[in-house]
Amino acid sequence: MSPSGCQVLRVVAVVLCLARSAAAEESPSQGEAFTVSHDENADTVTILVPARNGRVDWKDVAAGLSEAADLNGEAVSGLIPKGSFDLESSKAWFTLFGINAAVRGKATLRITRIEAGPNGEESQLALKIVVEKEAFRDAKAGLRGGLNSTDSDQWGLKFDGEELKQPHRKRIVVLVHGYNSRPEKLAGLKSALQATEDPHRVVWGFRYPNDGPVRDSAQLLASELTRLRKAHPDARVAIVAHSMGGLVARTAIEDAERDPGNVEQLIMVAPPNLGSQLAFLPGGFDLLEHLAKKRDTDVSKLTASLADGLNEARGDLRPGSEFLTELNARPRNPRVAYSIILGNDAALSPESVAELTQLLEWAQKKSKTLQIIGPRFDPIVNDPSEFTRGEGDGVVAVERGRLAGVKDTIVLPFRHHAITGTLEGEGEQKLLRAIIERLDRSE
Numbered sequence: 001m002s003p004s005g006c007q008v009l010r011v012v013a014v015v016l017c018l019a020r021s022a023a024a025e026e027s028p029s030q031g032e033a034f035t036v037s038h039d040e041n042a043d044t045v046t047i048l049v050p051a052r053n054g055r056v057d058w059k060d061v062a063a064g065l066s067e068a069a070d071l072n073g074e075a076v077s078g079l080i081p082k083g084s085f086d087l088e089s090s091k092a093w094f095t096l097f098g099i100n101a102a103v104r105g106k107a108t109l110r111i112t113r114i115e116a117g118p119n120g121e122e123s124q125l126a127l128k129i130v131v132e133k134e135a136f137r138d139a140k141a142g143l144r145g146g147l148n149s150t151d152s153d154q155w156g157l158k159f160d161g162e163e164l165k166q167p168h169r170k171r172i173v174v175l176v177h178g179y180n181s182r183p184e185k186l187a188g189l190k191s192a193l194q195a196t197e198d199p200h201r202v203v204w205g206f207r208y209p210n211d212g213p214v215r216d217s218a219q220l221l222a223s224e225l226t227r228l229r230k231a232h233p234d235a236r237v238a239i240v241a242h243s244m245g246g247l248v249a250r251t252a253i254e255d256a257e258r259d260p261g262n263v264e265q266l267i268m269v270a271p272p273n274l275g276s277q278l279a280f281l282p283g284g285f286d287l288l289e290h291l292a293k294k295r296d297t298d299v300s301k302l303t304a305s306l307a308d309g310l311n312e313a314r315g316d317l318r319p320g321s322e323f324l325t326e327l328n329a330r331p332r333n334p335r336v337a338y339s340i341i342l343g344n345d346a347a348l349s350p351e352s353v354a355e356l357t358q359l360l361e362w363a364q365k366k367s368k369t370l371q372i373i374g375p376r377f378d379p380i381v382n383d384p385s386e387f388t389r390g391e392g393d394g395v396v397a398v399e400r401g402r403l404a405g406v407k408d409t410i411v412l413p414f415r416h417h418a419i420t421g422t423l424e425g426e427g428e429q430k431l432l433r434a435i436i437e438r439l440d441r442s443e
Contacts, residue, residue, distance in 0.1 A: 033049070033050075033060045033063060033064075034047055034048060034049045034050070034060050034061075034063060034064035034067075035047070035048045036048075036064060036067050036068045038068075043132065043133045043134065044130055044131060044132055044133060045068040045069070045130070045131050045133060046128065046129065046130050046131075047061075047064035047065060047068050047128075047129040047131070048064075048112075048114070048126050048127075048128055048129075049061055049064055049126060049127040049128075049129070050114060050124055050125075050126045051087050051124060051125040051126055051127070052084075054086055054087055054088045054125060055084040055085065055086050055087065056084055056085060056087055056126075056127045057083075057084040058082060058083060058084060058085075059082075061127065061129070064129070065129075065131075068131065069131075087111050087125045087126075087127065088125070092111065093111075096109045096110060096111070103135070106131065106132050106134070106135035107129060107130060107131040107132065107135055108129070108130050109127060109128070109129050110127075110128055111125060111126075111127060111128075112125075112126050112127075112128040113125055113126065114126050154207065155207050155208055155209065155220055156206070156207065156208075156220060156224045157174065157204060157205075157206045157207075157221075157224040157225070157227075157228065158204065158205075158207075171200040171201045171202070171235075171236055171238070172201075172202050172203075172204065172228070172235050172236065172237050172238070173193060173201055173202070173203045173204070173237075173238050173239075173240060173439065174204055174205070174206050174225075174237055174238070174239050174240070175189065175190060175203065175204070175205045175206065175239075175240050175241075175242075176206050176208075176221065176239055176240070176241040176242070176245035176246075176248055176249055177205070177206075177207075177208075177210070177242055177243075177245050178210075178241075178242040178243025178244045178245045178270075179210060179243055179244040179317070180210050181210055181242070181243075181420065182207060182210060183205030183206065183207050184205075185420040186205060186242065186419065186420060188420075188421060188422050188423045189240070189419055189423065189432070189435070190203050190205065192423055192432055192436075193240075193435075193436065193439070201439070206221055206224065208220055208221065208248065213316065214244065214247050214248055214251055214316045214323060215251060215323070217248045217251075218247075218248045218249075218250075218251030218252040218255075218258065219252075219258060221248055221249065221252045222252040222253075222255075222258035222259065222260050225237060225252070225260035225262060225263065226260040226261075228260075228262065229260055229261060229262040233262075235262060236262065236264050237260075237262050237263045237264065237265075238263075238264065238265035238266075238267070238439055238442060239263060239265065239266045239267065240267045240269070240435060240439075241266065241267070241268050241269065241271065242269045242270065242419050242420070243269070243270050243271060243272065243395070243396070243416065244271075244272065244317065245268075245271075246266075246268035246269070246270075246271030246272075246273070246340075247271060247272065247273070247316070247317075247324075247327065249263075249266055249268070250266070250268075250271075250273075250327060251327060253266065253333045253336055254327070254330045254331070254332065254333050255330070259333065261335075263333075263335075263336055264335065264336060264337065264442060265336060265337045265339075265438070265439070265442050266336050266337070266338050266339070267339045267341065267435055267438050267439070268338070268339065268340050268341070269341050269419050269431065269435070270341070270342060270343055270393050270395070270396050270401060270416050270419070271340060271396070271401055271403075272317055272395075272396045272400060272401065273324075273328065273340075273400065273401055273402065273403040274319055274324065274328070274399070274400035274401070274402075275317050275318050275319030275320065275321060275324055275400055276317055276318075276319070276386060276395055276396050276397075276400065277319065277379045277380045277383065277384075277385075277386050277397070278317075278380075278386060278395055279314050279315070279317040279318040279319075280318060280379045280380070319379070319400065328403075328404070331405065332403075332405040332406065337408075337441075337442060338403075338405070338406040338408065339406070339408040339409075339438045340401060340402065340403060340406050340408070340409040340410075341409075341410055341412060341431060341434050341435065342393070342396070342398050342401040342402070342409065342410070342411045342412070343392075343393030343394075343396075343398075343411070343412060343413070343414040343415055343416060343418065343427070343431075344389065344390050344391060344392060344393060344398055344411050344412075344413060345389060345393060345394075345413045345414050345415050345427055346386065346387050346388055346389045346390075346391065346392045346393055346394045346415065347387065347389070347394055347415070348384075348387045348388055348389060349388075349389050350388055350389070350390070353384045353387060353388050356384070356387075357381055357384070383397075385397030385398070385399060385400070386400075393414065393415050393416040393418075394415050394416045394417075395416035395417075396416060398411055408438070410434060412427065412430045412431055412434060413426075413427045413430070414427035414428060414430070414431045415427070418431060419431060
């Protein structure tokens with residue numbers, strides 16, 4: 001098999017994993033795990049969970065709620081009971097009665113029946129859950145507890161005041177990580193910037209909930225930079241931001257009410273200024289996180305998910321989202337020098353992308369699951385720039401990384417997560433030189 005063919009099969013495997021994160025693959029004995037439909041007029045979401053041999057598995061309920069609310073699956077699965085219950089049992093009615101009473105009208109659960117299909121499929125029992133979208137929003141806020149929770153001391157900018165007391169230490173570089181990442185992932189970049197032996201430069205990292213609402217993270221960044229300005233009014237700040245970190249930084253400095261006033265430069269690496277098609281996929285960004293790393297914490301999955309955020313950022317990152325529309329309608333901050341560095345070394349050649357599209361069409365014909373959630377793949381099938389070599393870096397398309405009003409925009413041969421590695425490859429070295437060159441311009 002050709003290298004391009006191997007690449008395509010790997011991507012197809014990823015796509016099927018994405019499908020399974022939202023619904024179990026079809027089998028004659030099990031059927032579909034769930035379906036989700038949105039009623040924009042009523043502002044509700046309906047999750048339909050078919051019974052398997054008369055029983056509904058709570059993990060299917062958790063998966064449906066996760067998909068409907070754009071929540072991390074780990075967060076919801078930790079709150080849902082284990083096992084299953086029999087829809088035909090008299091106990092099922094009492095179970096649902098108790099749940100409906102507890103949620104007080106914000107959601108309703110009832111037993112229904114899926115009628116026989118046109119191709120001879122038998123009718124089957126199902127659990128129908130109708131949830132007000134407002135309830136999802138309230139639940140997220142309550143679960144996460146905001147940035148004022150007992151865990152909030154882990155977030156922010158940890159700066160060394162003693163270091164800034166030295167008269168030559170007036171140039172601060174703040175590194176802002178991206179979605180589902182953390183400052184430690186930028187350790188290679190931090191070391192490289194410190195190794196330049198610039199006596200005027202200190203490099204610090206900013207930590208924020210890695211998939212919470214962008215506005216909340218931006219408010220935290222603005223507050224921390226304001227705290228820095230009050231403690232050290234002469235310090236000048238340059239921000240180097242990766243991926244979604246660029247949106248966090250822009251939201252902080254392009255809003256007059258948030259702008260701390262001490263940022264003079266913003267260098268964005270692979271920013272999804274116009275969004276990323278990956279945000280449309282069920283579990284898309286979370287899949288990348290789990291493929292890239294294993295959790296290095298001994299706390300429960302539920303606690304880790306709540307601490308990191310509940311995947312609200314996924315909605316913010318969708319092209320055309322309310323958040324991006326509002327952000328991109330603002331002018332650039334006139335006191336800040338902007339730079340954008342974009343990558344175009346995505347894994348798939350244009351020929352491989354064409355093969356992938358054909359394979360997806362074939363897979364949809366074979367799987368009812370893919371047929372049901374197929375519309376979620378349509379944006380990528382119709383415009384696969386993120387994955388196409390020469391057009392994207394594997395996560396962000398070049399054209400969706402550009403930003404009106406930023407003249408200093410360059411495209412280099414690197415992949416999206418290149419900045420989180422050792423920076424030893426040819427593409428990574430070009431990226432590093434571009435960052436250092438721009439920082440040196442403002443010295």
